[in-house]
Amino acid sequence: MAAPGGTLVILGLGLIGGSLARALRASGFCDHFVGCGHRAPSLERGVELGVIDEYTLDLDEAVRRADILVVCTPTLTAADSLAQILPMLGQQGPVVTDVASVKGSLHRAALSVTGSMPPRLVLAHPIAGSERSGVDASSGELFEGHRVILTPVPGNDPQAVDLVRRMWRSTGAEVVDMSVQCHDAVLAATSHLPHLLAYALVDALAADADSDDMFRCAAGGFRDFTRIASSDPVMWRDIALANRDALLAAIDDFGAHLGQLRSAVEQGDGDTLYATFTRAKTARDEFAEILARRRKR
Amino acid sequence: MAAPGGTLVILGLGLIGGSLARALRASGFCDHFVGCGHRAPSLERGVELGVIDEYTLDLDEAVRRADILVVCTPTLTAADSLAQILPMLGQQGPVVTDVASVKGSLHRAALSVTGSMPPRLVLAHPIAGSERSGVDASSGELFEGHRVILTPVPGNDPQAVDLVRRMWRSTGAEVVDMSVQCHDAVLAATSHLPHLLAYALVDALAADADSDDMFRCAAGGFRDFTRIASSDPVMWRDIALANRDALLAAIDDFGAHLGQLRSAVEQGDGDTLYATFTRAKTARDEFAEILARRRKR
Numbered sequence: 288m289a290a291p292g293g294t295l296v297i298l299g300l301g302l303i304g305g306s307l308a309r310a311l312r313a314s315g316f317c318d319h320f321v322g323c324g325h326r327a328p329s330l331e332r333g334v335e336l337g338v339i340d341e342y343t344l345d346l347d348e349a350v351r352r353a354d355i356l357v358v359c360t361p362t363l364t365a366a367d368s369l370a371q372i373l374p375m376l377g378q379q380g381p382v383v384t385d386v387a388s389v390k391g392s393l394h395r396a397a398l399s400v401t402g403s404m405p406p407r408l409v410l411a412h413p414i415a416g417s418e419r420s421g422v423d424a425s426s427g428e429l430f431e432g433h434r435v436i437l438t439p440v441p442g443n444d445p446q447a448v449d450l451v452r453r454m455w456r457s458t459g460a461e462v463v464d465m466s467v468q469c470h471d472a473v474l475a476a477t478s479h480l481p482h483l484l485a486y487a488l489v490d491a492l493a494a495d496a497d498s499d500d501m502f503r504c505a506a507g508g509f510r511d512f513t514r515i516a517s518s519d520p521v522m523w524r525d526i527a528l529a530n531r532d533a534l535l536a537a538i539d540d541f542g543a544h545l546g547q548l549r550s551a552v553e554q555g556d557g558d559t560l561y562a563t564f565t566r567a568k569t570a571r572d573e574f575a576e577i578l579a580r581r582r583k584r
Numbered sequence: 585m586a587a588p589g590g591t592l593v594i595l596g597l598g599l600i601g602g603s604l605a606r607a608l609r610a611s612g613f614c615d616h617f618v619g620c621g622h623r624a625p626s627l628e629r630g631v632e633l634g635v636i637d638e639y640t641l642d643l644d645e646a647v648r649r650a651d652i653l654v655v656c657t658p659t660l661t662a663a664d665s666l667a668q669i670l671p672m673l674g675q676q677g678p679v680v681t682d683v684a685s686v687k688g689s690l691h692r693a694a695l696s697v698t699g700s701m702p703p704r705l706v707l708a709h710p711i712a713g714s715e716r717s718g719v720d721a722s723s724g725e726l727f728e729g730h731r732v733i734l735t736p737v738p739g740n741d742p743q744a745v746d747l748v749r750r751m752w753r754s755t756g757a758e759v760v761d762m763s764v765q766c767h768d769a770v771l772a773a774t775s776h777l778p779h780l781l782a783y784a785l786v787d788a789l790a791a792d793a794d795s796d797d798m799f800r801c802a803a804g805g806f807r808d809f810t811r812i813a814s815s816d817p818v819m820w821r822d823i824a825l826a827n828r829d830a831l832l833a834a835i836d837d838f839g840a841h842l843g844q845l846r847s848a849v850e851q852g853d854g855d856t857l858y859a860t861f862t863r864a865k866t867a868r869d870e871f872a873e874i875l876a877r878r879r880k881r
Contacts, residue, residue, distance in 0.1 A: 414801055414803045415803070416803075433803075434800070434801050434803075436801060463797075463800065463801065465797065465801075469794060469797060472794060473794060473797050473798050473801050474801075476788070476789055476792065476798055477789065477798050477799075477801065477802040477803070477806045478802070478803060478805060478806060480785070481785065481805060481806055481809045481810075482805070483842070483845055483849075484781055484785070484809075484842065485809065485864075485868075486845070486860060486861050486864040486865075487838060487841040487842040487845055487860075487864075488777070488778065488781070488838055488841075489864040489867050489868045489871075490841055490860050490863055490864040490867070491773070491837050491838050491840075491841040492773055492774065492867070493863060493864065493867035494841075495773065495837070497766060497769060497770060498867075500760075500762065500766060500770050501770050501773055501774050502774075502867070502870070502871045502874065503731070503760065503874070504711055504731050504733060504760065504762075504770050504771075504774065505774040505775070505871065506711045506712070506713075506730075506731075506774070506775060508775060508778060508779070508811070508812045508815075509774045509775060509778055510871075510872070510875060511808045511809070511811050511812070512778045512781075512782065512808070512809055512811075512812060513778075513868050513871070514805070514808050514809075514868075515805045515808070515809060516864045516865060516867075516868040517865055517868045517869055517872065518805075518861075518865070519865075520857075520858050520861035520862045520865055521858065523857075523861055524854050524857040524858045524861060525854075527845075527848075527849050527857050528849070528852055528854055528857070531849055531850070531852065534849055535846065535849060535850060538842070538846050538849070540788050540792070541784060541785055541788050542839075542842075543788075544784040544785075544787055544788040544791075545780070545781065545784040545835070545839070548780055548783070548784050548824075549832065549835050551824075552780075552824050552825070552828055552831055552832060552835070553828070553832055555825055555828070557821050557822075557825055560817075560820075560821040560824050560825070561817050561818065561821045563783060563784075563787050564783050564815075564817035564820055564821060565817045566787055566790060567782075567783040567784075567786040567787040567790065567813045568783075568813060568814055568815070568816075568817055570786050570787070570789070570790035570795075570799070570813075571782075571786045571810050571811075571813040571814045572814055573799070574786075574799045574802065574807075574810070575807070575814065577799065577800070578807060
């Protein structure tokens with residue numbers, strides 16, 4: 288397929304898949320959009336909204352018609368979806384990609400189905416989202432200025448990797464390449480662990496005898512810090528299970544740093560507290576500057 | 585002193601003290617405002633801005649002239665300030681109060697100076713702040729709709745407690761009474777621990793070999809979660825040292841909850857993860873509703 292043009296199939300039409308279809312229609316990267324899934328209502332809604340042109344409940348038909356097939360089913364389901372799709376792919380089948388938050392589990396799933404990484408399967412992860420979900424919340428601007436991580440592997444068809452890269456660039460995203468392992472470690476540390484910490488903190492407070500006082504007197508810093516504890520429990524359960532090893536490593540690394548701070552508090556070691564807080568503030572301030580520059584572009 | 589009217593002395597004129605003076609001038613709760621401190625420049629600036637009417641570097645004079653004296657020096661310094669002031673107080677001296685983030689350390693400091701809690705010393709803590717500091721950042725609206733925690737103790741003069749309560753109410757704040765111990769536990773759990781967690785997380789990431797990738801790919805959730813790691817290292821070192829026991833208890837309670845989640849991840853126990861995340865989400869959503877209602881008032 289030579290972009291622009293061709294048919295994009297979205298398997299699992301929700302916030303991410305719907306937003307991708309909208310963005311690619313706007314950029315002209317694809318000119319025909321087909322939704323696929325198990326149940327008609329959200330797909331019908333997608334047609335109503337003009338996000339997709341048509342839909343099918345038949346996965347075989349969807350694979351046959353696709354130039355690019357994007358698996359947008361939830362993290363744990365994505366492995367099953369791949370297991371169904373991969374055996375249908377030939378040398379000339381569609382390029383298949385995904386949007387899941389964990390890459391190692393899908394990489395392992397693909398290997399277990401086909402024995403080696405299919406050349407035209409290119410795993411990817413757009414770092415973008417919204418508190419809202421579903422195709423009604425989709426937006427063609429969702430990915431603008433956001434990172435999309437591609438995790439190409441040896442054996443991938445370079446043209447397939449290039450196609451997925453150009454697809455994401457045309458949504459206004461910045462594409463970053465990373466190994467599968469590095470992706471999962473980075474996401475564990477910067478996203479999966481923070482969610483776990485926020486859930487653990489709010490759960491600890493809610494279980495406390497002074498719980499009412501706690502929440503009554505909590506201030507703005509607490510609101511920001513715990514915002515991610517309002518995230519979807521099913522999605523985050525699935526991510527925690529799928530990224531088990533990297534998440535355990537991130538928890539333990541964090542635990543070691545927290546343990547050092549705990550010792551410093553216990554021993555009244557103000558120098559260690561000050562040095563650690565200052566290092567962290569410097570890193571956080573630099574990160575905030577990067578984000579601010581990114582938004583200006 | 586029968587409010588409205590009388591002289592307010594602010595010891596340590598910064599964001600909080602300046603904002604209090606502005607709010608009490610606007611409400612008419614006091615009609616004369618005197619700053620006191622070790623160094624003239626910020627006090628001169630306070631006069632220039634109209635936050636205070638005059639200033640003195642002489643603590644004895646400040647205590648003599650005050651109807652209400654508010655200790656607004658930083659957390660660790662506040663104990664020294666109290667140690668200087670308390671011996672000067674007679675039955676008819678000013679009502680003394682403070683704004684520090686930890687109450688137990690000041691309560692102990694007062695007891696060690698005077699042997700028993702001075703009747704007219706009423707410890708208090710406004711739960712309000714700003715990223716900015718200094719008298720230039722002060723605002724008469726800083727406390728509107730915010731909580732102020734009063735920690736009266738047996739032996740306190742009820743009229744003194746009432747005066748401090750009315751003072752804070754006149755700024756638009758909602759006053760909540762709590763024991764010293766409960767205050768320190770609540771603040772440890774909802775404020776001091778989250779700061780420690782954010783500092784520990786950012787420090788762990790910054791120390792990682794993949795640190796650049798980490799910060800480059802971190803998303804909005806990470807930005808909110810780590811915002812408080814940009815807080816002033818000196819202030820938070822002092823708070824961590826001053827609230828040692830309550831903070832250690834909060835760290836350990838949190839650590840136990842995090843340990844349960846870690847075990848669930850390790851064992852692939854999705855039910856425990858789902859149940860915990862759901863409990864936490866429910867509590868967080870309720871907290872967000874409380875905050876939203878508060879803002880509407």
